[in-house]
Amino acid sequence: MSNERDTVVRTFTDRVGRPPAGVWAAPGRVNLIGEHTDYNDGFVMPFALSQAVTVAASPREDDTWSVTSLNLDSTRTFTRADLVPGMSGWAAYAAGVVWALEGAGHQIDGADLVLSSDVPTGAGLSSSAALECAVLATLAELSGLQIEPLERSKLARRCENEFVGAPTGLMDQAASTLCTAEHALFFDCRSYAAEQVPLDLGVAGLELLVLDTKTPHDLVDSEYADRRATCEEAARRLGVQALRDVLDLDDALARLSDPTMRRRVRHVVTENARVLQAAELLGAGRIRDLAPLLDASHASMRDDFEITVPTVDLAVSAAREAGAYGARMTGGGFGGCIIALVETGDVDRVGRAVADRFQRARYAAPAWFAGVPSAGAGRVA
Numbered sequence: 001m002s003n004e005r006d007t008v009v010r011t012f013t014d015r016v017g018r019p020p021a022g023v024w025a026a027p028g029r030v031n032l033i034g035e036h037t038d039y040n041d042g043f044v045m046p047f048a049l050s051q052a053v054t055v056a057a058s059p060r061e062d063d064t065w066s067v068t069s070l071n072l073d074s075t076r077t078f079t080r081a082d083l084v085p086g087m088s089g090w091a092a093y094a095a096g097v098v099w100a101l102e103g104a105g106h107q108i109d110g111a112d113l114v115l116s117s118d119v120p121t122g123a124g125l126s127s128s129a130a131l132e133c134a135v136l137a138t139l140a141e142l143s144g145l146q147i148e149p150l151e152r153s154k155l156a157r158r159c160e161n162e163f164v165g166a167p168t169g170l171m172d173q174a175a176s177t178l179c180t181a182e183h184a185l186f187f188d189c190r191s192y193a194a195e196q197v198p199l200d201l202g203v204a205g206l207e208l209l210v211l212d213t214k215t216p217h218d219l220v221d222s223e224y225a226d227r228r229a230t231c232e233e234a235a236r237r238l239g240v241q242a243l244r245d246v247l248d249l250d251d252a253l254a255r256l257s258d259p260t261m262r263r264r265v266r267h268v269v270t271e272n273a274r275v276l277q278a279a280e281l282l283g284a285g286r287i288r289d290l291a292p293l294l295d296a297s298h299a300s301m302r303d304d305f306e307i308t309v310p311t312v313d314l315a316v317s318a319a320r321e322a323g324a325y326g327a328r329m330t331g332g333g334f335g336g337c338i339i340a341l342v343e344t345g346d347v348d349r350v351g352r353a354v355a356d357r358f359q360r361a362r363y364a365a366p367a368w369f370a371g372v373p374s375a376g377a378g379r380v381a
């Protein structure tokens, strides 16, 4: 049993007075490639991490939900009457799942939940989707519901969009729900078609460094809205439903006069093409050949979409100088994490090289780990 599982089972048993009916978990994720393509109806390629939210739970007799986060040392209790969108605090991510399930016509029974997570929060690794998907897997099974995986991810997203109030796409919840071990998820954000593409790093003699730059991202919301609006306006001027539909980039660029808009379009169209190429390469078992795509993705985010910041650019260049094959920022931008493809056993050496450069630049110390493509949400005990 993992530490996390041990901890939630022990704490649940202490607090409730009997062992839990079961233990469920749902992972955080990183996006291997495909940034800001989701709202352009394009492609993304996340994989689930081994870091997860783990929940021990049992049904209770009354229509009450009691949720404890061991990370925050906080217990929140709510009933149906409390299920009002906009609820404040972390428990909204759990209450919103009950709200979304019931809104879809499912009857959810009261339950006690004790959870613990090793997904870093606020680093762009989707601790919020992990929390939602873990609670959803727990409550669905305790209430005896059969819900298809894609439908589960849509319900978890409804919680985040409509109950918590964060306007995100489906990628995070789809990754946390649909991913399988040793695979990335090639996901079409228009059709929601999902394909598992092999990503067995060990067999290829590789590891994937995930490094959190610990950059506070204050600008995220306004910059995100700006990029999104520019992409939508560009699609309108080009007469397409979304930038995913731009098939001839040169022709599209020739038809747009605004230089900033042209750069934004070039990022989205080339990034979509890179995801398609990545899917082909992984399908052929050519993981090492992802390296130039990771580099090109980073350059495109830095120069065309302009969503990187100095810490992130330094982390990427320091990782490359330390011998990483390819590296890029992952996530929405203005901070968060980078990923770098490195030789097996090199994660700590490359992480330390980045940390040295950060220290010399007087940046906050980064944190890092090896990202291991892992299974999506499910019962673990």
Ligand code: ADP
Pocket (backbone or CB within 6 Å): 053, 069, 070, 071, 072, 089, 090, 091, 093, 116, 117, 120, 121, 122, 123, 124, 125, 126, 127, 128, 129, 131
């Ligand atoms: P990210 O998803 O990138 O980690 P978000 O801001 O979307 O960042 O979500 C982080 C929020 O999710 C936290 O502020 C908290 O409200 C909630 N959360 C995540 N993990 C936990 C946890 N283990 N316990 C309680 N709340 C959590």
Ligand code: MG
Pocket (backbone or CB within 6 Å): 126, 127, 128, 129
């Ligand atoms: Mg989140």
